[in-house]
Amino acid sequence: MKVLLVGSGGREHALAWALAASPLLSRLFVAPGNAGIAGVADCVPIAASDFPRLVGFAVETGIDFAVIGADAQLVGGLWDAFEAAGIRALGPSKAAAVLEGSKGFVKDLCAQAGIPTAAYRRFRAPEPAKAFADSLGWPVVIKADGLAAGKGVIIAASKAESDKAIDFMFEGGFGNLVDLGASAPGRTEIVVEEFMTGEEASFFALSDGRHAIALAGAQDHKRVGDGDVGPNTGGMGAYSPAPVLTPALEAIAMEKFIRPTLAALAARGMAYMGILYLGLMITKHGPKLVEYNCRFGDPEAQVLLPRLKSDLLTALIAARDGMLGDFDLRWSPETALTVVMCNKGYPGTPEKGHVISGLEEAAKISGVTIFHAGTEWRGDEIIATGGRVLDVTALGATVAEAQARAYEAVRCIHWDGCFYRSDIGWRALKR
16 A cells, blocks of 8 residues: 655654554655655655645555645645545545634634633734733733644733733734634634643544544643743653543543534534544643644654554544444553754744764664654755754653653754753653
8 A cells, every 4th residue: 555644744753653564555655754754754855735746646656545744734625635636535624624723613612512621712803802811810821813833822921921922913923823714804813711720631532524532642741941931832742641641531531522522523514534632731620621633743643653552554544434433442551752852942943954963872772763853864964954853752661761761862862052851751750
C-alpha cells in the first residue's frame, strides 16, 4: 500500500515513524517532510499548503491512502480535495473541522449539547468584549477565533492586559481570526471566557463517523518557561500516560465529551471521521472542556505513538472505512516523555540556520527516539530551521526513568541558541 503523509513537523515525524512499521505499507511518501523524516520515508518537495500539487502527486503516484497531519490543511479542506480526486484519506472534512477552526462554534455547541465548559461570550467588536472581560474579573482568557499555530490564547492577569489583548486581536494579531463573510465582511471575532483553575490534560479518540474508540491521554507543557511561566507555545514537552487522567476520568471523557460532541456534529450533518483531541481542565467541580482539535497533538503524538503496540495504519484505515465498531488497540504500560528543543527567540521570531551536533550520540541511549520538528539537510549537516526543532522522546518504566533518559539524550545535543525546559514531567513527579 502506498501512503502519503502531509506535513513537516515533529508530529509528522512521529506519524511517519509509526506508519513505516506497518506490514500493510509498501512505500511511504511525506510532503514536504524534514531531515529526520527522510530517514523513514521518501520526502516530496511539495508544500503542505499546495493542495493542487498534493492531489496531483497522489493521483499520479497511485497513492492508496493519505494522512493529513496538521490543522491548517484539515480546516482548509485538503481531505475533501483528496476524496474528490478518488484518494482515500483520513479526515475530518472541511465542514467537520470547524470543531478546531472556530472556538466560538465549539463553545456554542457545548452550550447546546450540555458539555461542561467555561462561561463565555463571542464578540465582533472590542468595547463590548472589554466590558464582558471586566465582568468576569481577572485572570480572564482571550481567544482568537481561528487557527494561530497553537498560540492564539492570551491569559490576561489585569484589566490593562485584557484590554491590550482584545485590541491586539482585533487589530490583526495572530492573523488567523475567523472571517465572518457576507454577514460582516472584513470583521473578525474573538471569544472571551472565564479562567478555569485546575490541571490541564489531553485525551485522544478516533472516530469513523458512527463509532468512537479511546486512544490514550497525555499532559502537555504549554508555557515556554520552567514552572509554567511565560507565553503560550505550541508545546514544550509532554508525557503519556498522564496520572491525572485516571481510568474513571477517561471514561467520563468518552461519555460526557467525545460521544455527545460527535452526536451533536452528526445532527448538524457533519459526521466526524478522524482523530479527535480533547483538551480538558480538571477542576474541583469536575472536568471541563478547554478546546477541541481535529488531529493528533504536537508534541502529544510524540509520546502517544511510541506507546502504541497496534498497527497505526490499520486503525486509520478502519476509521476512514467506518469499521471501528469492533476495533481495539493495545498500549504499552510504559511512560513516554518528550522534551522539545527550540531555537532562541521562540515562540516569537526564532534564530535559524545553526548546525546541530550530537544526534547520533543521543540516539544510542536506551529507549530514546528523536523526532525532528524544524530541521533540514545542508550538505552533510543537519540545520535547525524552525522554532521548535527537535522532540527528544524516551520510554521508561516510570515517569522518572523516562525523564532521566530524555534529559540524558538532550544533554548530548547542541547548536548555537538552543534551549528547552528542564522540568518536563514535573506534575506527574509531584504526585
